[in-house]
Amino acid sequence: MKVALVFCLLASPVLAEGPPAAGRVAFFGIHFIDLSTEGAINGVRADETARTGMAAALVAEDMVARGFVLVPLDPVAKRLETVSNPARCNGCDTAMAQELGADYALTGEVSKVSNLILSLQLNLREAETGKTLRAGTVDIRGNTDESWQRGFRYLLRNLIFRK
Template sequence: MKKIAVVLIAVACLAALPATAQDGAPVDVAVFDFELIDSSLEGEMMGENPDETRRTAALGAQLRQAFDEADGFEVIDIAPVADEASRRSLQRCGGCDVTLAGQVGAELAVTGTVQKVSNLILNINIYIRDVETGETLRAMSADIRGNTDESWQRGMDWLIRNRLDLGA
């Protein structure tokens, strides 16, 4: 019985995002840069990898572009809060993503992480929260194999197409 309840909750959380605000205007979305969570032995021994830093930035740009091209969404410029967002872990800051998104006038806060377990096993995660309530509307994940530009891009493409349903 508990498994059924968990499944029903998970399905409810995957409900479609609002494509337009109640007044028919596009929904304003703040898409923050992705964060790398490197729990790999390589990361521990070698430190920051410039290729992964570049790929992490590219994921944020790719997701912003997908929202920008989708009907019913308006991507808000996060430049006024970008420095503060980059200094914090938006996944562990107790809702600062929602606060920062609200400061730039967004209705939705979109954050993401890439968790690197090893050079072979990585995971891309996207979280969408309602700025007014702080509620998590969607959380999605894609496992990728291989630490390459192509694998990261394909993982994000899959999430956009199959979990966000933005048509990209």
């Protein structure tokens, strides 16, 4: 059975003049938000936890393949433990990226509405100014490894690194 995958931009993507130049990136991983009734009743699912790690590895590998250097987050680890979601922390991502000597802060999210509807998001911001350079959101259909991989690859190829 093929996985039906539908990409739907929820808002206009934020695009700089050209793709961001390779540099040092503080990648704060992918944050999973379960808005589904299933999550409220059954709690955390092992497959979704694994999928979140897989998605973070996919994004990290793509960044490195494009010439970016991922900076270690160890120096800000204690502060990061106090942040529930680096994508929504009022600029703490760029403040920590600056402290780490990074050029960029990269955050990601997966919002699960149901097993059929999930929304994936990536946001690349300039560490020094906090300005969003590239960002985008896509909806996917299906809560599988394949649908998540396709969704994040789409975001990277068509929004974050679109020429």
